[in-house]
Amino acid sequence: MGDPETRTTGVAQAMDQQRVIRPYGDTTGDGRVQVSFTLPVPSGTEAERALGEGAALQLAAKMGLDPAMVVHAKAIGPDFTFFIVYGRVSHLVDLSAVTVAEREFPVLPSAEVNLRIRAALGRKLAVVGACVGTDAHTVGIDAILNVKGHAGEKGLEYYREIRVVNMGAQVAIPALVSRAVAERADAVLVSQVVTQRDAHLFNARALGEAFRDVRPRPLLVVGGPRFDPSAAGALGVDKIFGRGTTPREVASYLVHALAPEPAGAHTEPASAGTGRAGARA
Amino acid sequence: MTAKLGLDPAKVIEARELARRAGEPVTRMARTHTTVSIERAVLRLAGLDGADADGMPWVNRLTDAVREAAGLEHGVALPAWDAMLAGGHPDLRALAEQAAAGQVKFRIPDGRDAVAAREAAARSVQAGLAKIDAQRALRARMITDIADPPKPWIYLIVATGDIYEDIPQAQAAAREGADVIAVIRSTGQSLLDYVPEGATREGYAGTYATRENFRLMRAALDDVSRELGRYVRLTNYASGLCMPEIAALAGLERLDMMLNDCMYGIIFRDINPVRTFIDQRFSRQVHARAGIVINTGEDNYLTTADAVGAAHTVVVSQLLNEYFAREAGLEDWQLGLGHAFEINPAVPDSFLLELAHAQLVRELFPDAPLKYMPPTKHMTGNVFAGYLLDAFFNLCGFMTGQSILLVGMMTEGIHTPFLADRDLALENVRYVRQAAGRLGESFRPEPDGFVARRARLVLDEAVDLLRRICAGGLLQAIADGTFGVTKRPPAGGRGLDGVIERAGGYFNPAIVALEGGV
Numbered sequence: 001m002g003d004p005e006t007r008t009t010g011v012a013q014a015m016d017q018q019r020v021i022r023p024y025g026d027t028t029g030d031g032r033v034q035v036s037f038t039l040p041v042p043s044g045t046e047a048e049r050a051l052g053e054g055a056a057l058q059l060a061a062k063m064g065l066d067p068a069m070v071v072h073a074k075a076i077g078p079d080f081t082f083f084i085v086y087g088r089v090s091h092l093v094d095l096s097a098v099t100v101a102e103r104e105f106p107v108l109p110s111a112e113v114n115l116r117i118r119a120a121l122g123r124k125l126a127v128v129g130a131c132v133g134t135d136a137h138t139v140g141i142d143a144i145l146n147v148k149g150h151a152g153e154k155g156l157e158y159y160r161e162i163r164v165v166n167m168g169a170q171v172a173i174p175a176l177v178s179r180a181v182a183e184r185a186d187a188v189l190v191s192q193v194v195t196q197r198d199a200h201l202f203n204a205r206a207l208g209e210a211f212r213d214v215r216p217r218p219l220l221v222v223g224g225p226r227f228d229p230s231a232a233g234a235l236g237v238d239k240i241f242g243r244g245t246t247p248r249e250v251a252s253y254l255v256h257a258l259a260p261e262p263a264g265a266h267t268e269p270a271s272a273g274t275g276r277a278g279a280r281a
Numbered sequence: 282m283t284a285k286l287g288l289d290p291a292k293v294i295e296a297r298e299l300a301r302r303a304g305e306p307v308t309r310m311a312r313t314h315t316t317v318s319i320e321r322a323v324l325r326l327a328g329l330d331g332a333d334a335d336g337m338p339w340v341n342r343l344t345d346a347v348r349e350a351a352g353l354e355h356g357v358a359l360p361a362w363d364a365m366l367a368g369g370h371p372d373l374r375a376l377a378e379q380a381a382a383g384q385v386k387f388r389i390p391d392g393r394d395a396v397a398a399r400e401a402a403a404r405s406v407q408a409g410l411a412k413i414d415a416q417r418a419l420r421a422r423m424i425t426d427i428a429d430p431p432k433p434w435i436y437l438i439v440a441t442g443d444i445y446e447d448i449p450q451a452q453a454a455a456r457e458g459a460d461v462i463a464v465i466r467s468t469g470q471s472l473l474d475y476v477p478e479g480a481t482r483e484g485y486a487g488t489y490a491t492r493e494n495f496r497l498m499r500a501a502l503d504d505v506s507r508e509l510g511r512y513v514r515l516t517n518y519a520s521g522l523c524m525p526e527i528a529a530l531a532g533l534e535r536l537d538m539m540l541n542d543c544m545y546g547i548i549f550r551d552i553n554p555v556r557t558f559i560d561q562r563f564s565r566q567v568h569a570r571a572g573i574v575i576n577t578g579e580d581n582y583l584t585t586a587d588a589v590g591a592a593h594t595v596v597v598s599q600l601l602n603e604y605f606a607r608e609a610g611l612e613d614w615q616l617g618l619g620h621a622f623e624i625n626p627a628v629p630d631s632f633l634l635e636l637a638h639a640q641l642v643r644e645l646f647p648d649a650p651l652k653y654m655p656p657t658k659h660m661t662g663n664v665f666a667g668y669l670l671d672a673f674f675n676l677c678g679f680m681t682g683q684s685i686l687l688v689g690m691m692t693e694g695i696h697t698p699f700l701a702d703r704d705l706a707l708e709n710v711r712y713v714r715q716a717a718g719r720l721g722e723s724f725r726p727e728p729d730g731f732v733a734r735r736a737r738l739v740l741d742e743a744v745d746l747l748r749r750i751c752a753g754g755l756l757q758a759i760a761d762g763t764f765g766v767t768k769r770p771p772a773g774g775r776g777l778d779g780v781i782e783r784a785g786g787y788f789n790p791a792i793v794a795l796e797g798g799v
Contacts, residue, residue, distance in 0.1 A: 036701065037701075038699065038700050038701045074704075076457075076700055076701060076704045077453050077456060077457065080700055082700075082701040082704060082705075142767075146767075168551045168767075169549070169550060169551060170469065170472050170550070170551075197485070199485060225694065225695075243662065244662075
């Protein structure tokens with residue numbers, strides 16, 4: 001890979017097969033990206049500005065940007081400088097090595113969600129939601145639960161066959177457990193926005209712990225902008241939803257996990273009850 | 282301020298009248314009840330500070346002891362000062378320590394003992410109010426000596442959790458152009474039924490509101506105000522279960538603005554509605570005395586409700602906040618009524634709708650220092666689009682003469698703002714101010730054009746909703762989910778156990794002084 005000629009040819013061949021790619025600026029394979037960052041360096045004098053720009057370029061080079069160009073540098077107060085850098089990344093992205101948490105369920109229209117619940121449960125599906133711990137940011141849980149919903153989709157309260165109990169903000173986990181038991185909750189939804197000192201991870205683990213011995217244990221669903229959706233198992237919950245999740249996705253997941261279709265009724269493989277929770281329901 | 286929307290003056294009068302009618306029953310309730318936090322605020326004004334070894338404030342210890350022994354129906358002052366005089370305790374702190382150890386007997390005094398207790402209590406509380414008066418006078422003097430920044434005041438938030446990190450950040454923000462620094466509280470604090478003590482370095486998504494933190498930050502901003510040649514204001518939160526006490530501490534430590542909404546705690550923190558309205562009245566009486574500008578929280582409704590469909594609920598809440606504030610003695614220059622730029626940018630004519638709403642609020646409350654909040658709900662993570670949206674927010678704010686402009690961050694909803702985020706946000710404000718700061722002078726919506734018609738429609742809807750609230754009562758409207766699409770029944774939420782109906786002989790030296798103007 002030492003010779004640029006060979007390297008370019010190799011990349012072009014790889015890209016033909018759509019296996020290995022690079023960022024696209026205005027030409028295939030040009031690898032052009034933009035980054036911005038602040039360094040704790042002053043930019044008062046000519047010498048300081050030169051040093052700062054050099055520092056920014058050194059960082060860019062270590063990030064794999066070669067060549068890189070500082071297109072903007074601006075002092076923020078006496079001690080800091082903000083940089084915008086454009087450059088060409090030398091890295092390749094191997095699509096065959098990318099891992100994604102695939103969605104194991106189809107997104108259903110609300111009418112079908114209702115239908116499936118009626119058919120499978122013969123009663124309303126009970127959902128208890130809360131922001132736990134010190135988190136007072138109900139925006140997430142409300143967006144999913146409130147009739148008003150989010151992103152043009154109505155929240156779970158809107159679904160005729162879902163009964164929603166929204167406990168609101170700053171709910172203690174033991175209170176959530178007893179409410180979930182009292183309401184015979186099929187699922188518990190917890191939203192965590194505050195991430196300072198990893199409070200969201202701490203609370204998610206605490207949630208899994210608290211419900212460990214509850215029988216029947218409700219489905220545990222956690223959501224928040226800073227969660228890694230693939231970390232459900234590690235945190236001891238059934239499902240994690242990340243940023244931008246809509247109520248319909250959550251409703252569809254609940255149905256997938258708790259109200260599976262009768263075997264053979266559906267031919268689409270993605271909905272054939274592959275989820276852990278589906279087996280338990 | 283020039284009227285531009287052709288609002289019907291009779292309609293505006295009717296709206297205010299309906300708000301008064303909706304609020305009056307609540308005011309009556311506030312006049313006939315007290316809360317544990319109001320009683321603790323009396324002790325704070327009388328100079329009782331500090332906490333026991335477990336960090337529980339002495340005001341809590343003393344109030345709890347009095348409540349247990351004699352009840353709080355007559356207020357904390359009568360039994361507390363009676364016990365002071367009877368037991369020869371040198372001060373409230375000594376009394377509180379003895380009371381916490383179970384060494385004090387409390388009773389409701391009568392006759393000459395009651396007179397003596399009342400006089401002693403009034404003297405002590407008067408000393409606290411005198412401190413608040415002195416702080417207000419000092420603020421006025423500093424503003425005269427140093428200079429008041431022109432409006433809109435640029436409002437920036439600091440929230441590290443550590444007061445000693447907050448201070449340099451706040452000073453840096455002031456140097457970058459902030460006229461108002463708000464120290465966001467730790468998210469857990471609104472539900473604490475006590476005010477933590479001392480300088481604090483641990484908080485979640487914010488820094489605890491404590492008297493010492495207030496003092497440290499105000500002193501730091503005094504320094505930077507002198508350095509910059511403009512008075513930089515400090516804001517905190519008089520909300521949650523300790524609203525009255527925090528209002529008292531804010532007055533004592535010369536905070537300049539306080540978040541203080543008549544319904545926010547009910548709707549967004551699930552604090553009991555009755556507790557909130559009672560606490561709110563007292564806290565506003567203290568704010569009135571301290572010359573503090575309150576900031577109301579209507580912007581929050583639009584984070585849960587739709588900003589177009591629920592626009593009139595913002596106006597209704599502002600009218601209610603105005604009624605409650607004036608009733609408690611606040612003047613119009615102290616009413617930082619809130620609203621927000623939260624319409625989905627995908628809605629056609631969204632900017633025209635925002636203009637209509639912002640101008641409507643400006644015209645309804647011509648003398649109020651309106652607080653305008655930037656977009657949060659439709660900040661998608663596309664920081665470039667977000668920066669544009671913030672520019673339109675800034676433009677709307679300048680065009681409609683908003684008074685306090687909270688600076689929008691393009692990284693809203695992603696993380697606590699980086700240093701560079703804040704710098705870019707201020708650059709956005711500066712550009713819009715320089716390019717179009719005077720656009721309002723030349724902005725004349727067509728008398729029957731889209732903007733004017735929309736504003737009049739929102740006012741009509743607000744009046745309709747106020748009529749319905751008057752018919753069923755404000756507490757019922759809150760229980761029905763009228764505001765912020767959240768239902769809060771009068772008996773629900775936290776803090777109802779801290780509400781006490783006043784007895785015939787109820788005595789509160791702070792309320793006597795605040796209502797009597799002495």
